[in-house]
Amino acid sequence: ILNVEQSPQSLHVQEGDSTNFTCSFPSSNFYALHWYRWETAKSPEALFVMTLNGDEKKKGRISATLNTKEGYSYLYIKGSQPEDSATYLCAFDSGTYKYIFGTGTRLKVLA
Amino acid sequence: GAVVSQHPSWVICKSGTSVKIECRSLDFQATTMFWYRQFPKQSLMLMATSNEGSKATYEQGVEKDKFLINHASLTLSTLTVTSAHPEDSSFYICSASDANYGYTFGSGTRLTVV
Numbered sequence: 001i002l003n004v005e006q007s008p009q010s011l012h013v014q015e016g017d018s019t020n021f022t023c024s025f026p027s028s029n030f031y032a033l034h035w036y037r038w039e040t041a042k043s044p045e046a047l048f049v050m051t052l053n054g055d056e057k058k059k060g061r062i063s064a065t066l067n068t069k070e071g072y073s074y075l076y077i078k079g080s081q082p083e084d085s086a087t088y089l090c091a092f093d094s095g096t097y098k099y100i101f102g103t104g105t106r107l108k109v110l111a
Numbered sequence: 112g113a114v115v116s117q118h119p120s121w122v123i124c125k126s127g128t129s130v131k132i133e134c135r136s137l138d139f140q141a142t143t144m145f146w147y148r149q150f151p152k153q154s155l156m157l158m159a160t161s162n163e164g165s166k167a168t169y170e171q172g173v174e175k176d177k178f179l180i181n182h183a184s185l186t187l188s189t190l191t192v193t194s195a196h197p198e199d200s201s202f203y204i205c206s207a208s209d210a211n212y213g214y215t216f217g218s219g220t221r222l223t224v225v
Contacts, residue, residue, distance in 0.1 A: 101216045 004092045006102035013080050014110050020076045021105040023090035027071035031095035035064055035075055038087045038104065047075075047088075080109040114138055115207045117217025124195055124224055132190045132220045134205030139215075140185035141207035146178075149202040158203075161188045195224040 005024045013019050025033060035047040048057045050066040050073055057064050061078045077084055087104040094100075114137040124130050134144055144161040159180050160168045167180040177199075179191040188207075192199055204219040 100218070103215065 004090065004100045004102040006088075006090055006105050008105060009103070010106035010108070012108045012110055015081060017080050017109075018076065018078045019080055019107070020074050021088055021107075023073045023075070023102055025071050025073070025090070025092040025100070025102075026094075027069060029094040030068050030071075030092075032093040033066060033068075033073050034091040034093060035073070036089040036091065037062075038089055039085075075105075077107075080107075082109045082111050085109045115141075115205065115215045115217040117205055117220060119220060120218060121221040122223070124222070126196055126224055127194055129191055129193045130195055130222060132192075132203055132205075132222075134188045134190070134207065134217050136186045136207045136215070139207075141188075142185065143208040144182060144188040145206045145208070146180060146188075146190050147204045147206070149204065158190075192222065195222070197224045200224045 003026070007022050011019065023033065023035070031051070033050040035050070037045045037047050047059060047062060048064045050057065050064060053066060053068040055066040063076045064073055066073045073090060075088055085108050087106045089104040090102045092100040116135045116137055118133050122130055134146075142163050146158045146161065148156050148158050157170050158173045158178060159170060161180045161182040162168070163182045163185050167175070167182065169175045169178075177193055179193060180188065182188040188205060190203060190205070200223045202219055202221050204217055206216040
């Protein structure tokens with residue numbers, strides 16, 4: 001059974017704190033790992049598409065790393081701001097377009 | 112934990128026919144369900160928000176007469192693609208919202224219209 005797990009399920013941080021989340025995924029049949037940022041009732045925003053082992057991508061204060069051999073990806077947020085509050089979703093892509101999504105990490109940044 | 116069952120996982124249909132996709136929350140009541148569509152190499156795009164017992168709210172550019180959404184109970188929402196055309200071929204995914212579990216996604220439906 002293919003499973004994608006994200007941890008923690010939710011967290012609260014103070015404004016200015018840095019934080020990180022984990023996405024664990026199957027190490028076989030890997031094609032890509034997607035990270036999404038999803039605010040309530042809005043379209044999930046694609047943050048990163050990670051494809052190569054060792055990839056490190058950055059978008060503003062957010063960055064992500066990828067380890068396909070051990071099956072995990074980290075998402076980092078530096079200096080969290082209230083507008084970063086959202087659910088961060090990862091999705092495992094085996095190349096079939098049938099993504100296996102994690103359940104997300106709900107982040108709340110307290111001002 | 113919360114589970115959302117989406118069926119079918121894939122479907123192939125002929126142009127002009129209609130296809131119904133079901134999204135069912137198995138162990139919680141979902142007052143709100145969301146339907147998304149994703150074209151290859153693009154992000155999930157919200158199509159509509161389905162509220163139990165009321166009309167769905169469609170995003171701009173989504174034809175409500177083409178994508179019929181019914182949310183008749185707290186555990187079931189359906190999306191019917193009417194008179195499907197090849198350009199409707201896409202990946203459709205639902206998610207259900209609950210106060211305790213937040214957002215839980217179905218596993219998606221790959222629609223191919225030939």
